[in-house]
Ligand SMILES: CC(C)[C@H](C(=O)O)[C@@H](O)C(=O)O
């Protein structure tokens with residue numbers, strides 16, 4: 280089985296290296312091939328998603344992704360900026376199902392800006408659609424306003440859209456995820472204002488008929504943003520569109536206080552997937568050897584479980600991470616008084632040793 | 635000076651009554667006229683925003699608004715549902731500037747789900763554009779997908795759009811608000827993905843030239859949702875579009891833990907405005923006499939300050955609210971151990987007495 284390794288920018292290379300180290304310590308052996316992406320892709324080949332990188336991603340069984348982005352590319356035109364790599368991979372490989380767990384590790388409850396009783400034991404899953412919505416909808420651009428109060432003025436515009444098959448396929452992913460958990464699914468939309476949302480809601484209600492064991496509820500996105508702050512543990516699985524999911528999954532991740540711990544998966548319909556930490560490229564701390572590699576290591580575990588059918592190996596990695604946390608190992612971002620503060624490489628070594 | 639009083643649904647009538655009581659205790663006298671809106675408008679006249687209510691709102695100098703919405707109208711077609719009243723008022727009266735303070739009252743820090751050190755002293759202002767964006771953009775509806783992978787399938791769609799004059803006018807409101815505060819403005823967008831956002835950002839940068847004393851920064855909406863949880867006090871004024879503002883202003887309100895305390899103003903270009911509490915109609919507790927009237931009373935204070943040019947009277951009301959909090963008066967939503975728990979009417983009486 281072949282894994283495409285795309286380290287990317289900022290802390291990407293450092294943290295991916297540790298995940299690769301952990302994979303190398305398993306009994307199973309995988310074929311790993313590395314390629315540049317994001318700013319690194321632009322430097323190497325003039326494009327954030329070079330053809331050769333895309334080809335490698337297509338022919339691999341799974342993709343281990345670091346992070347992309349750096350201030351130094353801010354002045355490039357949008358089509359060449361690092362984040363186009365991740366948007367391109369999602370679209371070209373039809374990775375439509377983003378699974379973003381927000382888990383508060385018992386040892387790290389104190390890292391949250393929320394009160395311990397609000398977040399301790401938090402374990403929710405956000406299922407975000409990744410291929411549709413206003414991210415890719417056309418037409419879009421800058422034009423003269425065709426109508427309205429400011430007809431004729433210059434305006435920027437985009438199209439939000441969701442077709443029935445797109446909503447159906449993400450609905451199935453979400454209902455099936457809920458079946459494996461507490462069987463409660465909250466679909467988040469803005470159906471009181473948006474036609475796209477009303478349409479989304481109608482399809483969700485229709486798909487729900489196939490999952491009588493799952494309790495479906497609906498929530499407006501503004502209310503969801505509030506309830507996540509007020510009582511996040513009340514959720515089990517949340518399903519939502521690309522735009523709202525972008526916002527809510529980051530909000531939910533930050534509730535835990537330890538975004539450096541949170542992995543993510545982006546899957547196609549055959550469970551081929553891209554795996555990346557939920558945090559970004561953090562160019563400010565790149566190269567200092569202090570980044571937390573655990574989200575990437577846990578992303579590798581998700582990869583073993585979802586795309587490579589090696590659930591046991593995934594369990595081993597997750598248990599090893601638990602062990603190093605219990606042993607008090609902490610990178611700076613999750614350091615607590617009295618902990619054993621370590622750098623990126625030592626953390627990777629500790630997980631490898633705990634395997 | 636004439637004030638249109640639109641109590642609406644749920645707890646709306648109870649809380650507006652207390653605000654009217656407080657207004658009545660001032661030396662200044664105002665002409666108040668009441669009209670039905672939301673579900674109450676639909677019951678009385680067959681429409682959530684009856685013509686007579688809209689006419690009254692138009693001819694008044696300011697509007698004191700309660701809240702709209704009740705589960706019992708969920709099955710109505712969207713055009714007749716209560717929330718259309720607030721959307722209609724914003725649009726017809728061109729109330730484009732929504733000012734939503736998120737303040738953590740020292741006496742109520744404990745009510746927050748965030749740690750006291752994260753929220754104590756919190757005082758940020760969110761300036762949300764209310765007349766544009768995907769809320770009103772056309773075309774919108776359900777159609778056969780004109781292109782893409784699922785061409786021909788049924789899809790829901792909406793149009794996000796912002797014209798230059800629309801961005802300019804909300805930018806001026808936000809910069810001027812920042813000038814009166816800590817002179818820091820964060821414009822929130824999703825310029826790495828949306829054309830509308832890139833356009834918005836370009837106009838913000840242009841308007842900034844007229845306000846050299848204000849420090850403008852830009853933040854992506856997903857990051858803003860995170861930073862609000864992580865370090866909300868780092869913000870001063872946030873300016874953003876209608877859709878992102880809907881989400882972020884509610885998230886910010888909930889950080890305080892006392893959304894029952896937070897007023898809001900929606901202003902047109904002449905500072906005529908609609909004033910309403912940031913919380914909703916809470917139909918579950920309607921008629922029980924337990925709703926917190928303070929957000930509505932504080933909205934009346936905002937009305938005096940922004941639309942009626944009675945800043946002194948506004949101060950008096952705000953100080954009276956401070957006094958009743960200091961005296962330990964609390965409605966159930968903000969009750970703390972050892973407080974003096976009161977109902978809606980007693981709270982209104984306490985403020986009136988403290989004036
Ligand atoms: C980098 C950006 C385009 C991307 C998104 O908005 O999807 C990121 O925020 C994410 O959530 O993976």
Ligand SMILES: CC(C)[C@H](C(=O)O)[C@@H](O)C(=O)O
Pocket residue numbers: 471472501717720721880
């Ligand atoms: C009721 C709804 C249409 C409205 C909005 O989305 O603007 C509300 O959420 C608000 O923020 O005032």
